[in-house]
Amino acid sequence: MTEPPASAPLLSLKGLSFNYPERPAIINQLDFVLNEKAHIGIAAPNGSGKSTLFHLIVGLLKPSAGKIIYNGREISKEEDFKLLRRQVGLLFQHADDQLFFPTVLEDVAFGPLNLGKSKAEARALSLKVLENLGLSDFADRITFKLSGGEKRLVALATVLAMEPKVLLLDEPTAGLDHATKHKLIDLLNSFKDLSYLMVSHEFDFLTETTEHIYTMENGKILVDEELHIHHHEHAHRSGKQPHRHI
Amino acid sequence: MIQESFSSGRSPIHSLAPRTRTLAAIILSLVVALSHNLIALVTALLIAVILVISARISLLKAGRRLLVIAGFLLLIWLILPFTCGGEILWQNSFLSISRIGVDLALELTLKTCAMLLIFLTLVSTMSTADLAHALHSLKLPPKLVLLLLITYRYLFLMEDELQSLLKAAKIRNFRPGTSLHCYKTYANLLGMLFVRAADRAQRVHKAMLCRAFDGHFHSLEEYHNRPRDYYFLALIVAISALIVLAETQAITWPHIF
Ligand SMILES: Nc1ncnc2c1ncn2[C@@H]1O[C@H](COP(=O)(O)OP(=O)(O)OP(=O)(O)O)[C@@H](O)[C@H]1O
Ligand SMILES: [Mg+2]
Numbered sequence: 322m323t324e325p326p327a328s329a330p331l332l333s334l335k336g337l338s339f340n341y342p343e344r345p346a347i348i349n350q351l352d353f354v355l356n357e358k359a360h361i362g363i364a365a366p367n368g369s370g371k372s373t374l375f376h377l378i379v380g381l382l383k384p385s386a387g388k389i390i391y392n393g394r395e396i397s398k399e400e401d402f403k404l405l406r407r408q409v410g411l412l413f414q415h416a417d418d419q420l421f422f423p424t425v426l427e428d429v430a431f432g433p434l435n436l437g438k439s440k441a442e443a444r445a446l447s448l449k450v451l452e453n454l455g456l457s458d459f460a461d462r463i464t465f466k467l468s469g470g471e472k473r474l475v476a477l478a479t480v481l482a483m484e485p486k487v488l489l490l491d492e493p494t495a496g497l498d499h500a501t502k503h504k505l506i507d508l509l510n511s512f513k514d515l516s517y518l519m520v521s522h523e524f525d526f527l528t529e530t531t532e533h534i535y536t537m538e539n540g541k542i543l544v545d546e547e548l549h550i551h552h553h554e555h556a557h558r559s560g561k562q563p564h565r566h567i
Numbered sequence: 568m569i570q571e572s573f574s575s576g577r578s579p580i581h582s583l584a585p586r587t588r589t590l591a592a593i594i595l596s597l598v599v600a601l602s603h604n605l606i607a608l609v610t611a612l613l614i615a616v617i618l619v620i621s622a623r624i625s626l627l628k629a630g631r632r633l634l635v636i637a638g639f640l641l642l643i644w645l646i647l648p649f650t651c652g653g654e655i656l657w658q659n660s661f662l663s664i665s666r667i668g669v670d671l672a673l674e675l676t677l678k679t680c681a682m683l684l685i686f687l688t689l690v691s692t693m694s695t696a697d698l699a700h701a702l703h704s705l706k707l708p709p710k711l712v713l714l715l716l717i718t719y720r721y722l723f724l725m726e727d728e729l730q731s732l733l734k735a736a737k738i739r740n741f742r743p744g745t746s747l748h749c750y751k752t753y754a755n756l757l758g759m760l761f762v763r764a765a766d767r768a769q770r771v772h773k774a775m776l777c778r779a780f781d782g783h784f785h786s787l788e789e790y791h792n793r794p795r796d797y798y799f800l801a802l803i804v805a806i807s808a809l810i811v812l813a814e815t816q817a818i819t820w821p822h823i824f
Pocket of ligand 2: 373
């Protein structure tokens with residue numbers, strides 16, 4: 322496992338708490354720091370609040386307590402979150418929610434255009450991102466007539482086209498075939514200068530793309546209880562299921 | 568599936584900038600709406616048909632679109648001629664057809680068809696995104712433009728949700744019928760449709776926020792006015808002037824009856 326580069330904290334969460342109306346706290350006094358160029362994986366059971374946490378970070382949900390600090394600045398007002406969202410890209414768990422334009426190219430170009438890029442720049446950038454994902458032929462396809470896996474990749478393209486500094490990926494491999502998954506691994510490994518926080522239930526995917534894998538329990542990210550999964554062959558080769566070394 | 572079936576064609580009309588087409592549609596429909604003279608209206612209808620042909624839309628398809636309003640027109644023809652009074656064209660013991668009624672019904676029919684065809688050729692030949700962009704550049708308030716775009720987007724969502732709900736019902740062997748069970752199922756489906764569409768709309772809105780959406784809409788297409796846009800607009804203005812002329816000259820319609 323590669324050692325994380327010693328670098329400054331980019332995104333810190335301090336004492337973050339959140340509950341859905343009339344429900345117990347789903348995020349509870351959560352502390353977490355994401356360093357620059359750090360690649361972190363989160364593997365935790367269904368319903369443990371991973372997606373909720375991502376939505377909190379980009380300000381789609383408002384925490385009941387706690388602080389979000391990005392680049393040394395506390396982010397609290399919607400105006401701050403607007404700026405944060407320009408640099409922190411969130412890949413939704415459901416790609417369907419993320420695609421809202423008739424054609425793939427228009428959809429991918431939506432973000433860059435909002436960021437103030439010219440039409441020519443936005444088009445060129447979108448085509449480049451699509452090409453990197455091996456989706457060159459998809460530019461003129463109709464977004465809602467794609468297969469589940471294709472939608473997933475296009476959704477990833479829409480996020481990457483915003484050229485974010487931080488990626489929050491909510492189960493990026495869900496519904497992807499073996500070959501596509503490997504393409505995604507190569508792609509993620511090429512993002513040396515980017516930080517990302519990634520939720521996945523696939524341990525071998527996480528080990529190949531992240532330096533640390535944490536889990537969530539009782540509304541907290543357990544940083545002390547890192548799941549150590551090694552690159553070398555070991556006794557659980559057969560076990561694709563999540564497993565823990567205690 | 569909701570389709571923008573005319574938006575992807577190739578024709579002289581399609582090659583005009585969306586703004587030109589929108590402006591032309593507004594001018595023409597304004598003139599048509601304000602005209603009462605039958606010669607003016609027949610001229611407008613002829614112009615509309617010529618536009619349909621030059622947009623290479625098959626007359627059959629255009630006709631099918633006209634069928635949509637046929638019911639409305641039929642209603643007008645069933646009511647107006649018998650209820651308007653005034654000079655009587657024909658009567659028997661219990662029915663009388665009034666000239667004003669027939670003229671009025673004819674006027675409405677011509678107006679409706681002309682306008683529909685004008686919008687069919689000039690507006691439905693562009694994608695909704697282009698239309699929104701055109702309206703934006705014609706200085707329509709951004710909020711209204713956004714409303715149009717979002718309505719369009721959510722129509723698809725509603726349809727999508729409906730399709731998946733119907734599929735879910737179908738694979739569990741639901742067969743449409745007239746039993747109480749069926750009605751209850753339909754009621755549930757409809758309820759679920761609205762709840763899910765609202766939910767989905769919220770999530771889409773969130774996704775738009777994540778992509779730096781700030782209420783302003785940018786289109787990827789770039790349009791510049793070319794000479795042909797100015798020629799076309801000049802032509803439309805000339806035609807409109809002609810129709811207005813026919814209107815003000817009060818050339819009377821040769822009554823057929
Ligand atoms: N809109 C909502 N209203 C009320 N409760 C919700 C809402 N969304 C999620 N929850 C609940 O909050 C908890 C955490 O949900 P969340 O989606 O964050 O889980 P997750 O860790 O992403 O799970 P998964 O692995 O299944 O994606 C779940 O128990 C869920 O039922
Ligand atoms: Mg989730």
